[in-house]
Amino acid sequence: MKIGTHFLATTLGVQAMGLAGQDRILAYTFGMAVDVDHLVKLPYYLRAVGLHDKRGYYWRSSLQEPVALLWILPLSYFLGTIVPVIFFAIHVAMDYSVRFEKMPFYPYSNYVTRGWLTGISDKVKERVLFTVLLVLNVIVYAGWLRA
Amino acid sequence: MHERIPVLIRISDWTVRPILRFLHLKLRATPAHVTWASFVFSVAAGVAVATGRVHAGLWLMFVGQVLDGMDGGMAREFGLQSEAGRRLDDVLDRASEVVIFLGFAVAGIVTFKIVLLALIAIALMTTVTHRARFDPGLKRFALYFGIWLPYPLIFDVIFLANLAGYVLDLLIIDCQFQLEMDALGGDLDTVASRAAALQDGQPPSASTRGEALTPGTEPVPAEP
Numbered sequence: 329m330k331i332g333t334h335f336l337a338t339t340l341g342v343q344a345m346g347l348a349g350q351d352r353i354l355a356y357t358f359g360m361a362v363d364v365d366h367l368v369k370l371p372y373y374l375r376a377v378g379l380h381d382k383r384g385y386y387w388r389s390s391l392q393e394p395v396a397l398l399w400i401l402p403l404s405y406f407l408g409t410i411v412p413v414i415f416f417a418i419h420v421a422m423d424y425s426v427r428f429e430k431m432p433f434y435p436y437s438n439y440v441t442r443g444w445l446t447g448i449s450d451k452v453k454e455r456v457l458f459t460v461l462l463v464l465n466v467i468v469y470a471g472w473l474r475a
Numbered sequence: 476m477h478e479r480i481p482v483l484i485r486i487s488d489w490t491v492r493p494i495l496r497f498l499h500l501k502l503r504a505t506p507a508h509v510t511w512a513s514f515v516f517s518v519a520a521g522v523a524v525a526t527g528r529v530h531a532g533l534w535l536m537f538v539g540q541v542l543d544g545m546d547g548g549m550a551r552e553f554g555l556q557s558e559a560g561r562r563l564d565d566v567l568d569r570a571s572e573v574v575i576f577l578g579f580a581v582a583g584i585v586t587f588k589i590v591l592l593a594l595i596a597i598a599l600m601t602t603v604t605h606r607a608r609f610d611p612g613l614k615r616f617a618l619y620f621g622i623w624l625p626y627p628l629i630f631d632v633i634f635l636a637n638l639a640g641y642v643l644d645l646l647i648i649d650c651q652f653q654l655e656m657d658a659l660g661g662d663l664d665t666v667a668s669r670a671a672a673l674q675d676g677q678p679p680s681a682s683t684r685g686e687a688l689t690p691g692t693e694p695v696p697a698e699p
Contacts, residue, residue: 368646369653376657384663386656389649391642399638402595405588406634429667435603435648438671 329422333454334360336461337418343468351411358400359415365389384428394420394432422457426450488548495549506550510564513542517571524578529621536575536615543568565601572597572614579618579626589630596637600644606651607644611636 338359341347347355366387373385390396396416404412424430424443427450431440445453488495498504516539524532546564550556573594580590597614604610613636617629656670 365646365649368650372650372653372657382663386653386663386667390645391649395645398599399596399641402592402599402634403638406592429665431667431671434652434671435606435645438675440668440671 329426329454329457331360331363333458333461334363334419334422336458336465337422338415340461340465340468341415341418343465343472345411347411350407351409354407354409354411355415357415358412359419362392362396362416362419365391386429388423388428388430390431390434392416392419392423393430393434395434395436425453425457484547484551487544488551491545491548492552495545495552498545499549499553504549506546506555506560507563509542509546509549510560510567513539513546514567514571515539516542517567518574521574521576521578524575524584525581527582529582529584532575532578533619533621536618539571540615543571568614569598569601575615575618576630579630584626585630586627589627589634593630593634593637596634596641599641600637603641603644603648607647609640609644609647611640613637613640 338356341359342352342355345351345355368389368391369385369387373387377385397413400412400416404410424441425445427442427446429440430443431438433439498509516535520532520535520539522532523529523535543564546560547556550560576590576594579585580587600610613633617633617636618626620629652670652674655673656666659666659670659673661669
């Protein structure tokens with residue numbers, strides 16, 4: 329999923345749960361900033377592909393796969409909040425609805441999956457989800473203004 | 476961490492060579508005996524800490540760590556290196572951390588929660604450190620800083636350093652795998668499954684050779 333859709337999902341979660349302070353930072357960190365691993369892969373992309381736009385490159389890393397729960401769960405316990413787990417799960421669930429290849433348990437398993445809802449076009453899923461999240465954000469924000 | 480630096484290994488082996496020769500040639504000790512002796516000292520350290528004798532515990536832990544450094548030296552000196560020996564060393568190192576850390580929790584110096592978290596982080600590190608070849612080396616050793624710093628802070632640092640090391644190790648392994656995928660080339664939409672099949676020692680199947688996944692459909696370009 330694109331970063332804009334992740335931003336809308338995270339913002340909706342933050343508004344709905346009324347998060348503030350450290351919890352809000354954690355929500356955006358685990359809901360959006362885990363995408364920072366794409367930057368780690370950037371030198372590899374430039375080396376393998378160059379400055380061309382070539383779709384389908386494997387940009388993912390274990391930082392945003394379910395295997396990351398192995399370190400996110402202890403970290404959440406240490407911080408005394410469930411927020412990282414919730415927002416990371418939302419991020420992963422959204423990514424797994426797009427049909428590019430993913431390795432959920434690497435490096436412990438080489439299992440490869442394309443996720444769920446693979447029969448529906450990625451563009452359709454992204455547009456529908458983006459619209460739904462945008463509308464929900466506006467509704468929640470309006471309700472918050474009235475309160 | 477010094478196991479990764481050959482110069483330090485040679486220096487430490489040379490320093491303790493007379494002791495290693497005495498232990499192996501005169502006392503007929505094997506590297507496994509030294510590994511177990513190191514663990515016995517760690518258990519004694521854990522008991523001493525649990526009963527409130529922290530300084531005595533640290534001295535016992537120090538002896539255990541010296542022995543822990545000598546088992547590998549003995550194996551190298553007499554050509555006794557083995558995969559089983561390395562595994563025994565790893566297992567007893569982790570077991571040593573368990574007994575010593577629990578000693579601190581039993582004595583009420585730190586909470587059981589932070590001890591559990593520190594042990595989980597170290598265990599996670601251990602699962603990937605041999606593949607990634609990176610280990611921050613901040614485990615039992617950090618406890619010596621308790622002479623100057625509060626132990627709850629030290630355990631927080633052990634937990635966070637090993638968790639951060641684990642995340643870094645995962646990224647290192649991912650980058651190694653990325654190089655394999657880049658070398659494979661071909662259709663990017665199936666490159667992960669093809670590289671995974673090669674790692675598993677299987678020839679790429681028809682559905683993972685970069686061909687259309689089902690008849691009449693082309694692989695769909697993916698976006699992150």
